[in-house]
Amino acid sequence: MIDKSNEVFDRVMTYIMSEIPDLTEDNFGSDDSDGPSDYFPFISIVQNGSLTSNDNQDDRLQENKAILMFTVEVYSNKIGGKRSECRKISSLAGDCMMQMNFRRESSGFRTNLTNNSIARHVSTYSVLADNEHFYRR
Numbered sequence: 001m002i003d004k005s006n007e008v009f010d011r012v013m014t015y016i017m018s019e020i021p022d023l024t025e026d027n028f029g030s031d032d033s034d035g036p037s038d039y040f041p042f043i044s045i046v047q048n049g050s051l052t053s054n055d056n057q058d059d060r061l062q063e064n065k066a067i068l069m070f071t072v073e074v075y076s077n078k079i080g081g082k083r084s085e086c087r088k089i090s091s092l093a094g095d096c097m098m099q100m101n102f103r104r105e106s107s108g109f110r111t112n113l114t115n116n117s118i119a120r121h122v123s124t125y126s127v128l129a130d131n132e133h134f135y136r137r
Helices: 005-019 082-099
Strands: 042-052 066-076 103-109 119-129
Touching: 005 042, 005 066, 005 082, 042 082, 066 082, 082 103, 082 119
Parallel strands: none
Antiparallel strands: 042 066, 066 119, 103 119
16 A cells, blocks of 8 residues: 655645744644644644555556545634634645645635634645655546
8 A cells, every 4th residue: 555644744744834933843743633632723634545546557466556635634723813824824735735746625614523713724635646756637
């Protein structure tokens, strides 16, 4: 199975932190959760799907390429401007994903069921990948 979760997480986190120097690694997570506990804004970057690309299979008994799906969730608890903060960080994450040949599948605000005073922006992305590269689909 092709797993690019660590690479994508590291690249997106590094890119966002270079653009917003106040953020630290504590502002990021790579696990599915109901939301952040202590650090805001919080950015979750998770590979949540992988599908073998049949168009790229041959007679070898291995996966050559896969379509990978990632979800980026941004949480903000700012008193004023939390939706703007979410949009800014989501835009930066999207810029980095696009530079890696990802395609955005969806993007928008979702209700944060655990605490509705926290803004939550969710974007989903997909890409065709092998063990070395990302390819536009």
